[in-house]
Amino acid sequence: MSNLNIMIVGVGGQGTLLASRILGDVALSSGLDVKVSEVHGMAQRGGSVVTYVKMGEKVYSPVIEKNEADIILCFEKLEALRWIDHAKKDATIVINNQRIDPMPVIIGKAKYPEDIINKIKADYNNVVDVPALDLAKKCGNTKSVNVVMIGVMAQHSQIKKDVWVKAIEKTVKPQFLEVNLKAFEAGFNYVAGK
Amino acid sequence: MKKLLLGNEAIARGVYEAGATVAAAYPGTPSTEITENIAKYDEIYSEWAPNEKVALEVAIGASIGGARAACAMKHVGLNVAADPLFTASYTGVNGGLVIFVADDPGMHSSQNEQDTRILARGAKVPVLEPSDSSECKEFTKAAFKISEEFDTPVIVRLTTRVSHSQGMVEFAERENYQLKPYEKNVSKYVMMPGMAKRRHPVVEERTLKLAEFAETSHLNRIEWGDKKVGIITSGITYEYAKEVFGNASYLKLGMVHPLSQKLIKDFAKEVETLYVIEELDPVIEEYCLQLGLKVIGKSKLPLVGEYSANLLREKLLGEKVEKTNEITEEAPVRPPVLCPGCPHRATFYVLKKLKLNVSGDIGCYTLGALAPLESVDTTICMGASVGVAHGMEKARGKDMARKTVAVIGDSTFIHSGITGLIDIVYNKGTSTVIILDNSITGMTGHQQNPTTGFTIKGEPTRQVDLLKLCQAVGIDRVRVCDPFDLVGFEKVVKEEIAADEPSVIIAQRPCALLKHVKYGPVLTINQDKCTKCRMCMRLGCPAIVDRGDHIEINATQCVGCDLCPKVCKFNAIEKAGGQNE
CATH class of the missing domain: 3.40.50.970 (Thiamin diphosphate (ThDP)-binding fold, Pyr/PP domains)
Structure with missing residues (x-):
């Protein structure tokens, strides 16, 4: 059996680390070998961040490279574009349609690419386009974008819903549990195009 | 478990x-x-x-x-x-x-x-x-x-x-x-x-x-496989090698110094082609070369940067992993930035406005070197800002000190900036040092330090008083000032760089990510009032975005720190309501 490779890409501050912790916990309950590779430190300050989650009978390198990802959770559109080469042709690519301008765009030295999601859809068949920020807002906290994304991913996974819920309960702080469970449901029940 | x-x-x-x-x-x-x-x-x-x-x-x-x-x-x-x-x-x-x-x-x-x-x-x-x-x-x-x-x-x-x-x-x-007994020895x-x-x-x-x-030692182990290829490796590169070379033979070193001559020679003897795979310097490889072994290592692999499985495939096997999509558009880089609400933004805004030379240091505020703030001239190591400013003055004379400041965080100052400051006093320098006191060790993710009043376990403790500390080493001109008071802060900086004696400005405002820092509500730009002069863009705040035909504030990024209204001459930046924690 080959490994299952999942990437989470986004912008520092979007809560990708928490998402990877939840995913790691779910992976652990599968009984398989698991490795999760994260980014800390300077790059986290509003920079491009990527987390790799790999599971399988035996995982060596914690890093997912070009054409190796089965699933990519993209917390931001530009980051989806940046990491798309890592996706397998049949990968599931979940993209939060949020736009966060990087500093070169903010100061006018670069242009934010247009129509990113459609460009990716033209090359990949399994692209899920999610208004995760709107969904998170409806749940009462824009910070719960990460758990909305986890919800969407859970919907597309073979893993039972209660495993995901348990992982969230274990990972998030008690005072934020309610809003995060709501966010998970919002993602889990999200139907593209609606 | x-x-x-x-x-x-x-x-x-x-x-x-x-x-x-x-x-x-x-x-x-x-x-x-x-x-x-x-x-x-x-x-x-x-x-x-x-x-x-x-x-x-x-x-x-x-x-x-x-x-x-x-x-x-x-x-x-x-x-x-x-x-x-x-x-x-x-x-x-x-x-x-x-x-x-x-x-x-x-x-x-x-x-x-x-x-x-x-x-x-x-x-x-x-x-x-x-x-x-x-x-x-x-x-x-x-x-x-x-x-x-x-x-x-x-x-x-x-x-x-x-x-x-x-x-x-x-x-x-x-x-x-x-505990082992303690004996004087x-x-x-x-x-x-x-x-x-x-x-x-x-x-x-x-x-x-x-x-x-x-x-x-069990720390070093040989995994015999196909003996056509033997790989000596350690640490993370072992994992990459396993991905690429699968069933080859491995000498996986858990102990990388000192190395065992016999172990390496015995392994080398058994394999046809011997690779040494290690990131950074050729420590294991040079040892093998000393032993007269023929190895492939840095002749094909880089001395710089991180390795990966694909890098090994490409450099050692000549297999390049090609992209499989038609997407040609490049994603613009996303460098790290000072967070919305960061106190350092105000400091660098003023320093850039005054066109000062800035010797920088290690911390979040190193990001003050990047556009659009582009204030920082040098970053060497922890504490270096102070000595570097002093050295610039000694090289180019006091005029240099009139247009130069050192910037250093509170934790970095305690780490090794204080000795530089003592040097300035002792050797009759006239530099200005700005201590960016944000009440925490920021970049590494909020650790306590001697100036915060708490230990690693969160227990209250005696706090180093930066003001008294600077006075005690002989700085007569120590000013404490909030960098968000842009006008007042600029005045203080001008006065202190003009002074013909050493001075310290303690720029005090806590990190915006600290839990007790509550800003808000979120700001918005009143488009009727905005003249698109782009003064606010000079702050380099990731929440303020230039859309070409108009400037807007990204409500999900803004923390409502109220810095940008201070640079807007047309009062176009207003409170929008709503709050980000």
Whole structure:
């Protein structure tokens, strides 16, 4: 059996680390070998961040490279574009349609690419386009974008819903549990195009 | 019980299971979580020391006092701690002493990518290098044993990928380690020439014994497979090699200094083509070359940056992994930025406005070098801003000091800025030093330090008074000022750089990410009032976005810090309501 490779890409501050912790916990309950590779430190300050989650009978390198990802959770559109080469042709690519301008765009030295999601859809068949920020807002906290994304991913996974819920309960702080469970449901029940 | 732990968390667990009772460190990516996690164990006394040198000295003291002691730092931290390290190598230990040093190949969060093995070899201390979280814990426990058995400090070398990857770790019970008796032993612990001369041969002999140990230690293992290809490797590159070379033969070194001649020769003898795969410097490779072995290593692999499985495929096998999509558009880079609400933004805005030369330092505020703030002229190492400003003045005269400031964070100032300041006073400099006091160690993720009033365990403690400290070393002009008061701050900076004597400005405003900092509500730009003069864009705030035909504030990014209204001459920036925590 080959490994299952999942990437989470986004912008520092979007809560990708928490998402990877939840995913790691779910992976652990599968009984398989698991490795999760994260980014800390300077790059986290509003920079491009990527987390790799790999599971399988035996995982060596914690890093997912070009054409190796089965699933990519993209917390931001530009980051989806940046990491798309890592996706397998049949990968599931979940993209939060949020736009966060990087500093070169903010100061006018670069242009934010247009129509990113459609460009990716033209090359990949399994692209899920999610208004995760709107969904998170409806749940009462824009910070719960990460758990909305986890919800969407859970919907597309073979893993039972209660495993995901348990992982969230274990990972998030008690005072934020309610809003995060709501966010998970919002993602889990999200139907593209609606 | 099995858990998914970061390499750094696994190290902490290993320190706990080994029965250690003292840990000291200075934070630094990618090593910080080691000590943060050690501090969670009530059984272990833990501290953030002012710098790595002090941290190691504390750990040495604890070891001499009979405890198993741990010390953690990033690679460049070991430069700071090199002085005690090189001599602790001579004294040896009483309780086990293990130093965790995390290298940063690829410089994810560092100013250089030096290889700790070089310094360790110079200090003549053994180095273990784990490949994953499970080994992080096991090697930690082994390191304490080696330390005691061979009477030496031991370094456990990590790299970013190992420190910051989670893997499965099996938990064990904590060893009931009893403090070793403390006995005064001048010939072992007082390193003056007479005694040190007797200790140095002991060190050399120890290295030979350790090399002998390396021959049979379980830390080094051979995995026989296809003998056409043999690979000598260690740490994370073992994992990459396994991905690429599958069923080849491996000599996986867990102990990377000293190396065992016999082990390597015996392995080399059996294989047709021998690769040495190691990130950064060719430490293992040069040893193999000394032994007269024919190896493929740095002739094909880079001396710089992080490796990956694909890099090995490309450089060693000539297999390039091609992209499989038609997307040609490049994504613009997304460099790290000062957060919305960051107090440093205001400081750099003023310094840029005044067109000052700025000698910078290590911390979040190093980002003040990037556009659009582009204030910082130099960044060398922890504490260097102060000495560099002084040196510029001495090179170019007092006029230079009239247009130069040093900027340094509160924690960095305590780490090694204070000695530079003493130098300025003592040697009649007239520089201006701005201490960016944001009440926390920011970049590494909010660690307490001597100026915050709390210990690593969150206990209240005596707080270093920066004002009094600067006065005490002889600075008569110390000003405390809020950089968000842009007008007042600018005035203070102008006055202090003009002064013909040294001065310190303590720019005080807490990090916007601290829990107790409550800003808000979120701001918005009234498009009817906005003249698109783009003054607000000069702040380089990630929440303020230029859409070409208009400027807007991204409501999900804005924290409502109220800095941008202060630079808007048309009062176009207004409160929108709503709040981001």
